[in-house]
Amino acid sequence: MSRLPITKTPKPYVGGAFIRSESGRVFPVKDAAGNFFANIPQCTRKDLRNAVEAAAKAGPGWAKRTAYNRGQILYRLGEMLEARRAEMIDTLALFGATKSAAAKDVDVSTDRLIYYAGWSDKYEQVLGNVNPVAAPYFNFTVTEPMGVVGVLAPDSPALLGLVSLVAPVIVSGNTVVAHVSEKTPYPAILFGEMLATSDLPGGVVNLLSGFRKELLPTFATHTHLRAISATASADERKTLRLGAAESIKRVKFTDSDIDWFAATAQSPYAIRDTLEFKTTWHPIGA
């Protein structure tokens, strides 16, 4: 008699733990062949609020880490993904990607993490500066993370879409609450396990599975989310902008049809999108 394998209960990574939805709700996900794969937690607005709280708690500590340290942690996240490359490729393939497309998704995702890891202690030198004011003052502009950022990831590419939106946000010390692909949520849940083993402090990245339609209005209006970075349809964009107006939230949309694999899909300007600029003046004198 053949051995019955142990199936994994998929649980999204929130606040440094793997959670079920507080509602107890799940939705079934099938693989590309149409076979039942697993039940996925259908996270609620309450789960979202809890995740924001976890992200807010983690924020100050993460932002205070040295840039060097944040860079090393992002690099280690890349190491974790590389180490489980085969598993991730198989997973992506299970949900319909060709083997080669799946491999590309994983490899570019890993490289993207390494790309942003390297920016951690450099973007400040590119984006900030000393300002030659016409008076005897020392004046300099530095960047600071905005705080908790909401991310709405695209369905495809299932892994690279999420990684491309999350990495430039956290490298500067922001924390993230992300809604992962509704259609193909499992790769993101698997990625959560790599987040958990990467030295990234709990709460820095929080992943929510569930129905976008249910969660989107709360992403839009939650006042502790200081910014949104999303791929979104025209209707969703409008909802997000309307909600953002209530607390002057920053909103950044990425077109879902961009070439995620291209070098142009990554830049220090993606980091800039969730940074504040702070300018300090001080008199020069005795």
Next chain:
Amino acid sequence: MATLTTDKKPARSASRANGRPRPELIFGDLWEFDPAPETADPKLKPRYDLFIGGKFVAPASGKYFDSINPANEQKLAELAVGGAADVDAAYQAASKAFESVWGKMPGKERGKYLFRIARLLQDRAREFAVAETMDNGKPIRETRDFDVPMAAAHFFYHGGWADKLDYAAPGRRMAPLGVVAQVIPWNFPLLMLSWKIAPALAAGNCVVIKPATNTPINAVKLAEIFQDAGLPPGVVNVITGPGSTGGLMMAHPSAAKIAFTGSTEVGKVIMRSVAGTEKKMTMELGGKAANIVFDDAPIDQAVEGIVNGIFFNQGQVCCAGSRLLVHESVADLVVSKLKNRLRVLRVGDPLDKNTDVGAIVSRAQLDSIQEYLDIGVKEGAEMWQPPFRRPAKGFFLPPTIFTGVTMSHRIAREEIFGPVLSILTFRTVEEAIEKANNTAYGLSAGVWTDKGSRILKMSTELKAGVVWANTFNKFDPTSPFGGYKESGFGREGGRQGLLDYAKLV
């Protein structure tokens, strides 16, 4: 003799320990100052039209509104009421200019126009200063020494950027957005024109701009300079009118970007109104800045900084230091020195070169500030104003301070936008940070201390876009300005501000 000295010494130190300052001479109104009015001719015309496509044109409605001098309530000029047809014409002119001239022009040439504008404004500096003072009510000392030279400096600074855009965003190329809609407030009418127009043009955009209803004159006067500079028609279009005209401008489908400076309340309305479009935005909104004075601060300098922080431009400044957080051990000393200073602050004719505090911009604004004074008193804070003789005409208010204010008081939470200072105390650095950041706003903050490491800690912890350490209310074209949180997003000035007027390709 020796006994006498020992008697005296403890007495003096006891008095300082009580927080009372050394006695000093307060001249106050002991002597009348002779009037010293600035007499330069503001060269006002009785009527100003809209500036569209390089020409002054009458509004489609044929209607005009009056702009008055808030210091004497007399009419200065009448200005066109721009409506939907005018706004549309302005966008057509701007789009045409963008496509046929400005968008194609080499940066080197675009920059020359900005340099020209800066020079022509410097030539007519005194005239613009007087016009600004008459339209807004701010003291001539400020318009002459700050508003106008700083406005010219913004054009000059950005003129130099126009052919160096490739250096602004390493790894990417800057491309203009197209036509941008800009709506500006009444507190720095000319300076806000330059903050908005100069970076937009340097980056290769064309502009449709609306000055505030209360202070439109220098916008149309600046259009005269655009003509003199030979700026191609349609590159900048000036539409005057009520707030609703601004709404039409921002709703116009040809606007690629909206740049707004004004209240947070209106900012939210604008953000809602453009939801569903892909218009880019820069929002420079309200503030409730904390000006934090530690016990080791140079107190006399700090008092000057507090005065400059909240009474500059009658406190009608989004980044005004409207909340004074003072270390408890020096609170009595600071408040007492502050009162002495306010007793000699001269409130009155804005055109008088000795005036420190001019007129409030409008009756509505004066009423709104007065309402906050009533609220402050009703909520239990203690109000103090120096002796003050209200001129017979005009909208004047003496500098006002509130002591005994707590964080829950509305005068500590809401933007008053007037010469009103709320004073709170703190005991520890952490408490100062917590109180300073406990607001929906995050535009600016001030720190006064002799300790360098504390300045850097405060500057790191304060959630504000601009931190002034041992100074306050300093501005420069090279220095980015803008807020955190509900004070808005985007920056104006410096390389950061320039980038907000471009897409990176």
